[in-house]
Amino acid sequence: MTRKRSERPRRTPRSIFLLLLLSSSFAAAADLPDVSCPGALAAAIPARPSSSPDGTQFARQISHGETKERERAIEGELLRGNLPDFLRELKPVTLESRLPSGRKVTATICVLPDYLAVGSDEDFLRVPMDLHTATSVAGRFGFALPTRRMVDAIYAQSDAKLAPEPMAAGPQMSSTAYYVTHNDRISVQRAALEAPPGALLAGHKKDVVLTGRLASQTGKIAIYGWHRPGGRPIQPLSTVHGAGYADYSHGIRLVSGVVFIDGAATSLASVLRDPELASVLSDEGPLPDLGELMPVAPTPVAGLKDAVAKRAGTAADRPARRAGTSG
Numbered sequence: 166m167t168r169k170r171s172e173r174p175r176r177t178p179r180s181i182f183l184l185l186l187l188s189s190s191f192a193a194a195a196d197l198p199d200v201s202c203p204g205a206l207a208a209a210i211p212a213r214p215s216s217s218p219d220g221t222q223f224a225r226q227i228s229h230g231e232t233k234e235r236e237r238a239i240e241g242e243l244l245r246g247n248l249p250d251f252l253r254e255l256k257p258v259t260l261e262s263r264l265p266s267g268r269k270v271t272a273t274i275c276v277l278p279d280y281l282a283v284g285s286d287e288d289f290l291r292v293p294m295d296l297h298t299a300t301s302v303a304g305r306f307g308f309a310l311p312t313r314r315m316v317d318a319i320y321a322q323s324d325a326k327l328a329p330e331p332m333a334a335g336p337q338m339s340s341t342a343y344y345v346t347h348n349d350r351i352s353v354q355r356a357a358l359e360a361p362p363g364a365l366l367a368g369h370k371k372d373v374v375l376t377g378r379l380a381s382q383t384g385k386i387a388i389y390g391w392h393r394p395g396g397r398p399i400q401p402l403s404t405v406h407g408a409g410y411a412d413y414s415h416g417i418r419l420v421s422g423v424v425f426i427d428g429a430a431t432s433l434a435s436v437l438r439d440p441e442l443a444s445v446l447s448d449e450g451p452l453p454d455l456g457e458l459m460p461v462a463p464t465p466v467a468g469l470k471d472a473v474a475k476r477a478g479t480a481a482d483r484p485a486r487r488a489g490t491s492g
Contacts, residue, residue: 202255202275206421209307210253211246213285218247220284220348228341235341236411240298242283244305249286251363252277255421258365260318262445272436272445273425276311276319278365280416286362291348291370293415296386296408299373300457308419309375309433310458313389313402314448315420316372320392323367325360327351329391329399330369332413343413368392370416371400375437378404380453386410 218226223242227235242248255275263269281302282289294302303309311319320326330350337343351369360366372390379387386408391399400414424433426442436442443451 202257202273202421204253206255206275206307206423207253209305210248211244213246213248213250217242217245218284219288220282220290221288223247223283224290224341224345232339232409236295236298239283239292239294240301243281243292243302247283249282249284249289249362251286252279252282254278254363256365258315258318258322260314260445264441264444266441270442270445271427273428274311274315274318274433274446275421275423276315276365277308277419278363280370280418290345291351291416293344293370293411293413294417295411296373299417302417303419304457306419307422309422310373311418311420312375312437312447312449312452314446316374316390316418317392317396317398319365319418320367320390320396322365324364325355325358325366326392326394327354327358327366327369328394330354331399338412338414339410340413347413368394370418371414372418373415374402375447375452375455375458376402376404377449377452378402379455379458384408388415 223238227238230238256278257273258276260272260274261269262272280291281294281299282291284290299310330347332338332343332347354369355366368391370391371388374387374389376387376389379385382404384407385404386406387402387404388406389398389400389402391414393399420433422433423430424436424446425431426436426445433446436446437452438454440451
């Protein structure tokens with residue numbers, strides 16, 4: 166599990182190597198415009214009950230159950246609010262694109278700073294889950310899964326870029342023991358980098374994503390990412406596995422159902438379906454109606470138009486993001 170904050174892990178040669186590898190991560194983020202996401206976007210996530218198990222306790226509870234039982238347990242804990250408080254502090258990620266009309270559009274999405282996890286700020290377990298569980302949680306919280314283009318932008322603009330930690334392939338990839346071991350390896354990297362809870366992390370998991378392929382390949386789950394240092398993903402977009410599949414390498418990064426287009430709040434689903442605007446958020450163009458995969462956000466769009474605080478200029482004079490710009 167994630168170490169308690171009071172513990173300072175001893176730096177081994179491996180952790181020192183990782184620190185050197187990752188030490189440039191924060192510098193890139195410092196050059197980005199200072200934009201914040203309204204707290205109201207996470208209002209549908211329940212407060213964490215004081216009686217909730219932490220990550221270590223939850224791992225023990227699910228260590229011997231069947232896969233379906235584990236999925237139900239993960240869904241139950243998340244829906245009652247048993248996730249770290251720092252995950253409720255959404256991070257802005259900016260994407261820019263020039264439309265065929267010549268108009269330059271800036272979109273700000275608000276994303277979880279890390280992958281969904283069960284537990285407290287001090288002790289949590291990042292929990293891979295199948296597509297059914299992921300979309301159930303996303304819908305209840307008023308969020309959606311990211312697209313491939315969003316995943317690339319999140320990686321490019323992350324505060325800390327962690328290195329992938331592949332483990333031996335085989336049936337054990339879907340075991341709780343693998344979930345725990347991989348989570349611990351990520352925690353070692355985060356500690357070596359001294360990335361605080363709530364920093365935007367990327368590179369440590371493959372993302373479960375939205376893609377137009379799912380309209381015709383029903384019953385499948387789409388995965389993408391696990392970026393190497395330098396930005397190339399290990400995992401190209403894939404729909405090989407069934408929707409009920411999950412393994413240790415997968416992570417669920419949620420994106421708010423409200424997106425800001427040139428500062429104006431609008432529905433993420435409507436933008437992804439828009440023939441003109443979809444290219445800002447999707448490298449596949451407009452996505453077909455994916456039903457429950459793109460839930461309607463419960464957060465009212467009205468009143469959020471000017472809620473993104475821009476403390477470093479307007480969208481018009483904001484510099485282009487390297488990996489989040491097209492056209």
